[in-house]
Amino acid sequence: MRDFRAHVRQHLPALNISAVREAKIVEELAVQLEELYVRLQQDGATEEAAWSEVERQVPSWQELARDLVASTPQGCLPPEAEHRSSRRRLLTFGLLHDTKIGLRVLWKERTFVTVSVLTLAVCVSVNVAIFTLVNSVLFHPLRVPEPDRIVLMASQFPKINPNVSINSSPPDYFDRLRSITALEEQAMYNFTGQTLEIAGVHERVAGMIATPSLFRLLRVSAVQGRLFDDSEGEIGHEAKVLLSYGLWQELYGDETAVGKEIRLSGRSYTVVGVLPRDFAFGRGQPRFWLPMAFTDQQKSDEGRFNNGPFSIGRLRKDATLEQVRQQLKALDGVILESLPALKPMLLNAGFQTTAEPLADIMVRDFKEPLYLLWAGATLVLLIGGVNLCNLSLVRGRVRAKEMATQLALGAGWWRLFRQLLVQGLVLGVGAGIVGFLTGTALLSGLQAIGLSGLSGGITASADIPVVVFSFGVSVLCGLAIGLVSAVPLLGVHFGTVLHDGGRTKTSGRRARVARSGLIIAQIAFAFALLTGAGLLLVSFRNLLAVDPGFKREGLVTAFLSIPRTAYPTDSDVRVFTARMLESLRRIPGVSNAAATSTVPLTGNYSSGPILAEGYVPKAGESVISGIRMVITPGYFETMGIGLRRGRFYGAQDSDSNASVIVIDEKLARRFWPNEDPIGKRMFRPANAREIFVDSNTRWQTVIGVVEETRVRDLQQSDGLAGTYYLPYWMNPFRDIGLVARTEADAAATIRSVRAELAQIDAGIPIFDVRSMDERADLLLVPRKSALSLAVLFGSVALFLSAVGIYGVLGYLVAQRTREIGIRIALGSTAQGILKLIVREGLLLIGVGIACGLLGALALRRLLVTQLYGVGPSDPLVLSLVALLLGVIALIACWFPAHRASRVNPVTALNWE
């Protein structure tokens, strides 16, 4: 007997319509041809005659195919010629078609689609939010041409100050201009703040002082007027200013700014130009730029190691960072030789000059938390992906029978596979679009509620790379779903599936193993995420509980700057400060007030070397550096810092020649571990030459030892030897930090402080007015942001895992209804069944948690720098996370197990 189906298949060109439809058409045509063939032979025709009649039935298979396709709604065939010549056209055509079919199938499975798209959208959205941050902050922190060729050079003294320095001194800049030939352009800059009168109000404005070369180096040009020329970097010519686009608009509207005079802190400057609107360089968004000019003293060795400004350079086209480092090393050698007296001390201090890409330095504080959060977001995606894969596996099993039918009817394996892939892709891209929109919304939401501390002032916005990333992630997810859906296809042997009612042994077991593996992985991921979130939470709690060494509550802080124009001498400054403090103390509710060079918990502080009389360093021991604070009497009382020995500063120290000093316990222990420091003498070298004791050494007698305080931040990350406090009257300064203790409401006090100061001098604005509690909160914002995101990720992970476990066990129960029915029929109790299912769940959970624990231990180093007061493998956190995950997972098990125990054996056995 001839095989008519094979005959039709062989001749009929592919129709590119639904595989099922095509298979049915083939069958129907074959049936008719066969019937004709049989009838003709029954009527006496010979086999050959009958066959030739059969062949005559279809004069042109091509034409038939075209007619068939034209009469079938699902498709139209590509033109015949191209059908043969262009495979690519055919492929695109097929894909388009598969997409149509995919959409139709997905429409039929709306629940599956909704659950999948929502899960995936949640996962994609957190990834989009994080990636937007990563992309803006870590990948593009510097928005100037060829940012990766800009390097920052800095003098390091790791033994004096363990913090990585980012500053240099003016003589270094001039040395580097001569010696570092690998750089085509170099510049030095620093941040500044000045008082500017805008519309009759004196306002503090952030700005930058820079050598004229900075703008060439950054390759920026003026939108109005010109940039600084090199002569304006010389003393006497530097009264020029460049305005930011925003400041120009604010001051002059659309009128030209060039040639206008502005007064910064009382001094007059001529505007030479305006920078572009999108120009952004340096933290705090400078609004004006002044030329940096150096005195001869600053340029000389006397200014060496007075590290304040930043020294950057742009690599020559043909040069590498390594060359810069080598040239710096050679220069270090020259500097050391030129200062023979200092050489041993510098060597002991570990002196060297480093060069790093500026972009790396800018993001160093955000790099780790952001990468960790990115990893967390990826875990969320993986966990969500696991759920989707499980769902797809279940769906794949359900559809296995349908697919087997299609295979049996002659649909190509590749064809089915492609359809599954396309369905996955449609899901993925759909979820990607939703996820992209919610992700960007999530990010702006986070920024709106003040959790923007992870961007370091860099605006994060979704741009092309973010779109590409979102699209890539969705396509990957879609492909994964498609591939996993196709797993049951591997096991499909249509005979078995069709005859077996879908209970094939091999593919069933394979899918079950796959599902269990996925669940274990999911629990392990969730464990890792929750551990991270838990550790961050504990660290955060620890930081909140930190005693900073002073009483935070009831402290109001502010800054002001005393202009040189109105108060030219030190004595003017002293008089102003005394008057100001006096009037502050008169404010009702204010119990005390003081001025300080450093307000704690602002993140800013200054430090300098300090030495003690008679202290003999061990061989190779370095000079040490402490936090340097200059304070008025009343500071300790205002702050609530305890006295350990001696006395606080008092009226008797207001003599500008009083050579006294107060130190904290830490510094006292460092120099006099077993002695009373009171009455001992110390000195602070103002420059490198003063480091040696001689007749010019200015001794200061220790009069008091106070409690240690946290100055830079709550976790005391400065790593310095301690803090020393110098009397203000001896070292008056103009940039003043105010602290006031008040029993009244902070806001009301701040209003009174402003009013009092305006009475004394309306031309001196106070700025950055905050309560100390606010400052502590501000310092914690980056951690809070990271923590919130980590907790969000952890919660999503926990929820998705619970759903995953529920889904898998639920499916398991449904699949084993017969078995459970038999068990119950044979006398198993409901409790026994419950136990059986819960045991299955527990096994998965247990293995998952064990894997997670191993993972968490393996990855513990990653988190160390983000933690405070808790170890990365803290047993309490680990066990709590295990407990939480275990309980949630058990609850998720409970429902399917309960359902299983209620199986009615009669229904279960009659089920088929």
Next chain:
Amino acid sequence: MQSNSDENSLKKGTAELLVLAQLEQGPRHGYEIALRIESRSGGLVSFNVASLYPILYRLEERGLISGLWVEKAGQRRRRFYKLTAAGRKMLAQQRETWSAFMTAVQRAAGPDYA
């Protein structure tokens, strides 16, 4: 079908009517439809496989007929087509149009007695 395009369009125009008409008495499968058209037209009109099925599918797609796979004991699986309500209406309509058209053609093309 022949390659002559005039004949093509003629056949296409009438083919649907012919197929629908065969289903008036009850469901039939494809081969049966082809056989009936051939025998009832006295062998003048015959459909081969290649011409019949596209028509059947088109009619099915338009909801004028509906197909159903039927497996009878001792026979092979066949697809039976029956008229839907819409098909029945369409058949009546097309018959009317066709006979009106034929009458008109006869009048116009017949010998002129005037």
